[in-house]
Amino acid sequence: MKKQISLILAVLIMLSITAASCGGNSGGSAGDTTAAISDIQETEAPAETNQKDTVLKKDFGGAEYKILAAAEQWKSQVTAEEENGEILNDAVFMRDRNIEEDYNVDLEYEVINGYYAGKETVRTKLHGSVMAGDAAYDLFTGNTAYLCERILDGLFMNQAGLDPLDFERPWYYNNVNKNITVSGKLFVSSGGFNFSNESESWCTIFNKEMLDSFGLESPYDKVYDGSWIFDEFTRMGAVASSDIDGDGKFTKEDRFGILMTQTEPFYALPYGFGRLITVLDEDGIPRLTGADERNVGIFDKLGEFKKDKTLYYSCETNPKDELISKFSAGQGLFVLYPLRIVEIPEMRESVDFGILPLPKYDEIQDGYYTLCWAAVAAIPLVVKDVEKSAVILEALNCYSYVDVIPQYTEIVLQRKLSRDDESAGTVKLLAEGISMDFGTLFNASLEPVLVFAYDLCTPGKYSSWWAKNEIKIETNLAKILEAISQLN
Incomplete structure (x- = not known):
């Protein structure tokens, strides 16, 4: 910044000298130059934007937001009931609390343990929520390993048509979402909320x-x-x-x-x-x-x-x-x-x-x-409030990208005696290649x-x-x- 100011000062001074030596009068004066220099000195670099401030915010009036999750909690930290001093657990806990505060919602998780062991339970619950019109869940998250059947059952909404979701943002796994989109339809998507993808890669x-x-x-x-x-x-x-x-x-x-x-x-x-x-x-x-x-x-x-x-x-x-x-x-x-x-x-x-x-x-x-057998999120075809489902999903992806994934990366880079700084860049490449x-x-x-x-x-x-x-x-x-x- 100092170098930039010095360069601008030099240019202004030269312009002033040139104007005087040419005898011309363009309406400028020493006072104008001083004012310009003062303006430059007061200019500061813009503050870095917090990416969480770039997503749509809305007050949902304390409404419940219920997430059905098919996961092995020991393997995929979907939620955290309380802080316990473990880095990742506490980051997930605070992510949820921050979303609840910023959006005035109450996040509730129903976790079905086991990717495969809970398959039939998940199927029954999703069918009941959609086919019977119960709208019991605002979001589903699970592994792609058995989701194809649920997609073909017509249980999920096309996310590509939902404005609050911006799949060009950095918190989405682009090489997953773009490749599983069909004729502009995307029924499941993968983003920062599904950060277990990092560990499964x-x-x-x-x-x-x-x-x-x-x-x-x-x-x-x-x-x-x-x-x-x-x-x-x-x-x-x-x-x-x-x-x-x-x-x-x-x-x-x-x-x-x-x-x-x-x-x-x-x-x-x-x-x-x-x-x-x-x-x-x-x-x-x-x-x-x-x-x-x-x-x-x-x-x-x-x-x-x-x-x-x-x-x-x-x-x-x-x-x-x-x-x-x-x-x-x-x-x-x-x-x-x-x-x-x-x-x-x-x-x-x-x-x-x-x-x-x-x-x-x-x-x-x-x-x-x-x-990576990608973890994904899907919005059930029948929900109480489509906008709420989409807005909070975007927030879950963004807040996880900003506050959770960096904590996971630190765990990956820590060694017995030091931090493996050399691998920081390659771990980032690994995530980008999922x-x-x-x-x-x-x-x-x-x-x-x-x-x-x-x-x-x-x-x-x-x-x-x-x-x-x-x-x-x-x-x-x-x-x-x-x-x-x-x-x-």
Whole structure:
């Protein structure tokens, strides 16, 4: 600011001198110049806008706002009954209290425990609320894993037509919402309120000390220059792999480049490679990507990787515990797992580690993406007050983005002795890359193998499998789209 003022002063003085030397009279004077300088000195930088002040505020007169949530509270902190000193819990508690104060509403949660265990209970409650016209709930939140059936039941409102919701704002997961919109219809959306998406996103974790001991270059640099690709990931992993016990075989006693679970990484990596089951055409209609050259290459590459048992170790017992124990013991350079593993105290207190996105397929890929079974929010088709449902949903997303997600990020970045500042930027990239497409959302009705693709990760298999199943999958997609076209 001082430099800017000095520059402006210099310009004004030069203009004054120039005017005097030319003998002209434009009506200016030394007094005018002094006044201009005074105005500049009094000008201050505008205060930073609190994003919570940019969303619509309305007094709802103390009305109840009831949220039906299908969640595992230990895993997805949907609500908090009271402050207890835990960072995330208290942030969620204060988010709700602030919304209640700012909007004069009473937030009430009905939590059905378990994503799958509560499936039938949720179905019954939503059907009763909508079909019987009870309007018992103002909002529903849950995981996309079983929501496709509820969408096709016609239980949810089209959020794309509700003015209070602005899906261009930063508190929405854009790579989810834009990809599951069909012909301008969006029946479920994902935003800051569904911040459990951050912890469920697949990532790469690496042992910093081991990386240095092998003289390997910084993967952070590779992430930022766009060269963090799968070939680099496996090349670096191969450097770390070693038959420690010298028995001529790679077993659980040895050191591996990559530690992971048995099948799930082969579901997640294609999404990291930017592969989508469907993409939207110019009319906003989902179309299958099929067996194009890139998809075939992705599954062939993963098939070659799957065969190399010297490069990775698939944990056999309790995957989470075994991953942490082996990683802590220096038996792996990289770990592939959802980000929530770093929330576990034993992990944070282990070796000094960093966090990266999943590697890209190649440098041509436009960004870093990750698989996340996204949590979403839906407004029931029948509610007491549509505006109230939408306004408070926008507030829940915005307030969570501003006040809750930063607290979660701090938990992720905290280590035993320090904060991992190096990973702050890559964790942000990870969140930005959370994605889902229409084909993934409706995989149960379309073709589950397209998501649960472990068996497709075999060199040469994907092309023949697709040729055999294409007509069936195209027919299933047409049926789904026809059903959606009948919805409001």
